[in-house]
Amino acid sequence: MTNWTAKSSIPEPDGSWGPGVNIRSDRPTPARIYDYFLGGKDNFPVDREAAEKVKEAVGAEITSDAARENRLFLRRVVRWLAEAGIDQFIDVGAGLPTQGNVHEIVQQVNPDAHIVYVDNDPIVLAHGRALLADNATTTVITADLRSPGTILDHPDLRTLIDFSRPVAILFIAVFHFVTDEEDPAGLIAAFRKLLAPGSHIALTHAATDDAPSDQVARVEQVYKNATSPFVFRSRQRIEALFAGFDLVEPGIVHPWQWRPGEDDIRTAWQFAGVARKSAQE
Numbered sequence: 001m002t003n004w005t006a007k008s009s010i011p012e013p014d015g016s017w018g019p020g021v022n023i024r025s026d027r028p029t030p031a032r033i034y035d036y037f038l039g040g041k042d043n044f045p046v047d048r049e050a051a052e053k054v055k056e057a058v059g060a061e062i063t064s065d066a067a068r069e070n071r072l073f074l075r076r077v078v079r080w081l082a083e084a085g086i087d088q089f090i091d092v093g094a095g096l097p098t099q100g101n102v103h104e105i106v107q108q109v110n111p112d113a114h115i116v117y118v119d120n121d122p123i124v125l126a127h128g129r130a131l132l133a134d135n136a137t138t139t140v141i142t143a144d145l146r147s148p149g150t151i152l153d154h155p156d157l158r159t160l161i162d163f164s165r166p167v168a169i170l171f172i173a174v175f176h177f178v179t180d181e182e183d184p185a186g187l188i189a190a191f192r193k194l195l196a197p198g199s200h201i202a203l204t205h206a207a208t209d210d211a212p213s214d215q216v217a218r219v220e221q222v223y224k225n226a227t228s229p230f231v232f233r234s235r236q237r238i239e240a241l242f243a244g245f246d247l248v249e250p251g252i253v254h255p256w257q258w259r260p261g262e263d264d265i266r267t268a269w270q271f272a273g274v275a276r277k278s279a280q281e
């Protein structure tokens, strides 16, 4: 089995997280809960307590299987995009560094490709800095998906990404942290506007269709105490997030069904899709 354990790192020599960085250790965060599901060490007691409640709600194996299934999809789709010639990637809601980070996969295909990691949890930047210390083609920024301008206009991103050429934007397991009131489809449309034809988005999202409703409710309840709520959506509502893009075959499927690899982790808890922007707006 793949070892997903994160590389643990303390970013500053004095052991602090760096100036102005507010690492919330009083409330669970999605990035650290997910790290725990993947067997990582970059999480605190509040995160482990929340993660254990999610495990109790849905079953211990399902949580880590769903997280690993998601990472395997990411690995396949990123390689597919890089092999198709995409050489600029924005990984929105990147999470803590783990096994098989996007730049490691992409740069196996194209060592000159540019990758920008984005997350609103500052712990990701703190750890990412250590991981990327000697990689001139990759950077990490702290910004929030719910304000697309803070990502798209970020000077560090603009140094690496040229929006006049195709870009891939990864929204992997992040939109279920955006509420309906925050208008997920409107946010994706804001990203789409800036993309050149030939650009792609890849997205995975937790889904209600095959999940028992009492378990869904228990998971949502756990995240009410976290820094972001968790919003399951139906397959139909997930498909609607791709408006304005052309879905790539096989369309919206469970992650393990998208151009399956040799790995054999299958859950019914999420859907995935990849889509292309064909025309200039």
Ligand SMILES: C[S@@+](CC[C@H](N)C(=O)[O-])C[C@H]1O[C@@H](n2cnc3c(N)ncnc32)[C@H](O)[C@@H]1O
Pocket: 030, 031, 032, 034, 070, 071, 074, 092, 093, 094, 095, 096, 118, 119, 120, 121, 124, 143, 144, 145, 146, 171, 172, 173, 174, 177, 178, 228
């Ligand atoms: C479940 S993890 C997924 C990590 C990675 N994309 C993957 O699939 O392996 C979700 C990540 O999205 C980040 N996130 C949640 N809401 C966000 C927002 N509004 N803007 C940016 N990042 C966000 C969390 O901090 C967390 O690192």
